[in-house]
Amino acid sequence: MDELPGELRPLEEELLASRWHGPPLELRDRVLGDVQHQLAAELRTSRRESRWTFAAAVAVSLLVWMNLSISATTATGGRARLASSAAEVDRLAAEIHELLPELSAAAARRQAILHRSCDTLVFRPELPPPSITQDPREELDRLSE
């Protein structure tokens, strides 16, 4: 493959002898200066981008956390419970202790806390009162007939 016909060899030698003797010295500074400039610019851009990405991630996390907190508070009625829980637990503990004096104060308090927890966890649907469609006396008359 590298075999060149003999008649072309002198021309190849001539071409090899006519080669340019290296690039000008100032080209090195020019090229490498531009390379460094480009690398520094890309580094600055990537740092700026990563800073913005971090800020956006923090903002999104904060929003999600706020949303979940608000949902949790609204759905479980935690706000009302937090406001009155301590006083209510004390009152409930006192009642339990009065009913069951053999329980220690700490055990009564534990029972009060458990009772309150269960109270808030149990789902109690709020049903509308039954509507009276007719007068009861009319209804009794109708049944006795």
Add this chain to the structure above:
Amino acid sequence: MNHPGDPLLPDLAAGQSQAFGLLYDRFAGRLFGAAMRMLGRREDAEDVVQEVFMAMVRSRGQLSKVDDLTAYLFTALRHAAGRYASRRARQPVVAEAAEEAVAAQPGQDHPRGEELRTAMAALPPEQREVIAMKIDGELTFVQIGRVLGVSPNTAASRYRYALKKLRSALQEAPETAAE
């Protein structure tokens, strides 16, 4: 000259400026020589070498996939030189620039320098680039084949054909001058 899995590639891909300095020291002479042979103008050759290095910086993320750094660099050089040649073809020739171009040709201190330049300029660009890659770039036919997207045998025959054309042009030159 082939450097499969070149040890410089990871540092280049990581964007280390020292690696680009080493790359310049290793390849700039051959790239510049080939660009001079292809374009024939010193300022164009300098711009093309600079463009090759800037392209390397911009596409350094893909360097980990490169097998042959030499072929990769000369492919970039070929594309950049092609762009410069077509840009120059659209521009009007300024007398001063033409004089400067002639003064800074390869082979300026060679006895037949001017004849070689004229004969080279008469070759089609695809033959000029094969000679430039072989003579100035010191590429093997395997590497030239990679750059051109042809087999090594085709690259070798293109080179032989280009040399024959160049020899014919050189033989015809004195007759033309005598006329």
